[in-house]
Amino acid sequence: MNFSAFPVTMILIAANAIFSIIGFSNHEMVNKTIMWPYYVKRENQYYRFITSGFLHADWIHLFFNMFTLYFFGQNIEIIFTRGGLGGEAAYLALYFLALIISDLPTYIKHKDDHEYRALGASGAVSAVVFAAIVFQPWSSIYLYGALKISAALYAVLYIVYCVYMGRKSADNVNHDAHLWGALFGLAFTLALIAAMQPDMFKIIVEQLKNPSLLGH
Numbered sequence: 001m002n003f004s005a006f007p008v009t010m011i012l013i014a015a016n017a018i019f020s021i022i023g024f025s026n027h028e029m030v031n032k033t034i035m036w037p038y039y040v041k042r043e044n045q046y047y048r049f050i051t052s053g054f055l056h057a058d059w060i061h062l063f064f065n066m067f068t069l070y071f072f073g074q075n076i077e078i079i080f081t082r083g084g085l086g087g088e089a090a091y092l093a094l095y096f097l098a099l100i101i102s103d104l105p106t107y108i109k110h111k112d113d114h115e116y117r118a119l120g121a122s123g124a125v126s127a128v129v130f131a132a133i134v135f136q137p138w139s140s141i142y143l144y145g146a147l148k149i150s151a152a153l154y155a156v157l158y159i160v161y162c163v164y165m166g167r168k169s170a171d172n173v174n175h176d177a178h179l180w181g182a183l184f185g186l187a188f189t190l191a192l193i194a195a196m197q198p199d200m201f202k203i204i205v206e207q208l209k210n211p212s213l214l215g216h
Contacts, residue, residue, distance in 0.1 A: 005074070005077075005078065006073065006074040006077040006078060007077075007088075008073075008077050008088050008091050008092060009069065009070065009073035009074050009077050012069065012073065012095065013066045013069060013070060013073075015054055016054050016056070016062065016065070016066055016069075016121055017062065017066065019051075019054040019055060020054065020055055020056040020062045021062075023055050023056075024058070024059075030055060030119075033047075033048065033051035033052060033054075033055060034048065034051075034052050034055055034117045034118070034119045035048050035049065035052035035103055035106065035107075035117060035118040035119060036048060036116075036117050037106065037107045037109075037110040037111040037112075037113065037116060038110070038111065038112065038113060038114045038116070040107060040111065041107075041111040041112070049099060049100045049103050049107075050096065050099055050100070052103070052118060052119045052120075053099040053103075053119075053120065053121050053123065053124055054121065055119040055120065056119065056120055056121070057119060057120065061120060065120065065121045065122060065125050066121075068125050068128075068129060069121070069125050069128060072125075072128050072129045072131075072132040073091075073128050075132045075135075075136075076091055076094070076128055076131050076132050077091050079132075079135055080192075083197060083200065084196060084197050085192050085193065085196050085197055086192060086196060090192060093188075094127055094128065094131060094185065094188050094189070095124045095127070095128065096124070097184070097188065098123055098124040098126070098127030098128075098181045098184050098185060098188075099121070099123055099124045101123075101180060101181070101184045102122075102123025102124065102126070102127070102176075102177040102178075102180045102181035102184060103118070103123060103177055104180070105176045105177075105180055106118055106174055106176055106177055109176070118174045118177065120174070120177075122174070122177055122178050122181065123174075123177040123178065123180065123181030124181060125181070126158075126177075126178050126179075126181035126182040126185060127181045127182065127184050127185030127188065128185060129182070129185065130155060130181075130182045130183075130185035130186045130189070131185045131186070131188065131189040132151075133151040133152065133154070133155050133186075134186065134189045134190065134193075134204065135204070136151060136207070137150070137151055137152040137155075137204075137207055137208060138150045138151065138152060138207060138208075138210065138211060138212045138215055138216050139151045139215055139216065140214065140215030140216065141154045141215065148214050148215060149213065149214060149215060150211070150212050150213055150214060150215035150216075151215065152211070153213055155182070155186075158178075158182060159179065159182060159183075161175075162175045162176075162178045162179035162182070163175075163179060166179060
C-alpha cells in the first residue's frame with residue numbers, strides 16, 4: 001500500500017492516535033481539551049471544538065473511528081486531488097470545519113450544563129464518509145463486517161438512526177455530532193462540486209440511475 005498517495009489521511013490518523021493515547025493516562029490534559037460547553041461559553045475556550053475531536057474515550061473508540069477514516073479518507077483525498085476539487089486543502093477544510101459544525105448543536109444544547117462533556121472524531125469522520133458516498137452511492141458497505149448494503153442505503157439508515165437515538169438520549173454517545181457531521185459532509189461536497197467541477201454532477205446522476213440496495 002502506497003501511503004504517500006494519501007498523506008493527509010495518515011497524518012490525521014497519527015495525530016488522533018498520539019493525542020488520544022496521551023489522554024488515556026492524562027486526565028488533566030483531557031479536562032483542558034475535551035468539549036466542555038460550559039467552559040467554552042464562560043471562558044471563551046473555543047479551541048475545544050478542535051482539540052476534543054482528537055481525543056477518544058478508549059482503544060475501541062479510537063480504532064473504529066480511525067479504521068473508518070482510513071478507508072473513506074483515502075478515497076476522498078484522492079478524489080479531491082485528482083478530480084480538481086481543491087486537493088488536500090479542501091480535504092482539510094472538510095475535516096476541520098466538520099469538527100466545529102458537528103459540535104455546534106451540542107454546544108448550544110449544553111452550554112449551561114457543567115457536567116456535560118464530549119469527545120471524539122466521529123463528527124469529522126461522518127463528514128468524510130458522507131463525502132465519499134456522494135461519489136460512489138451504490139458501492140458496497142459491510143455493516144459489522146458481514147451485512148452487505150449499498151452506501152446510499154447506509155446513509156439513509158445512518159441519518160434515521162442518529163435522529164432517533166439523539167431524541168431518545170439513552171446512551172453516552174453524541175448522536176447529534178454524528179448527524180450534523182454527516183449532513184455537513186454531504187452539503188460541503190455538493191457545494192464544492194458545484195463551485196469547482198459542476199460537470200461532475202452528470203457522472204453522479206448517471207450512477208444514481210443504476211441503484212442497488214446491496215451495492216455493486
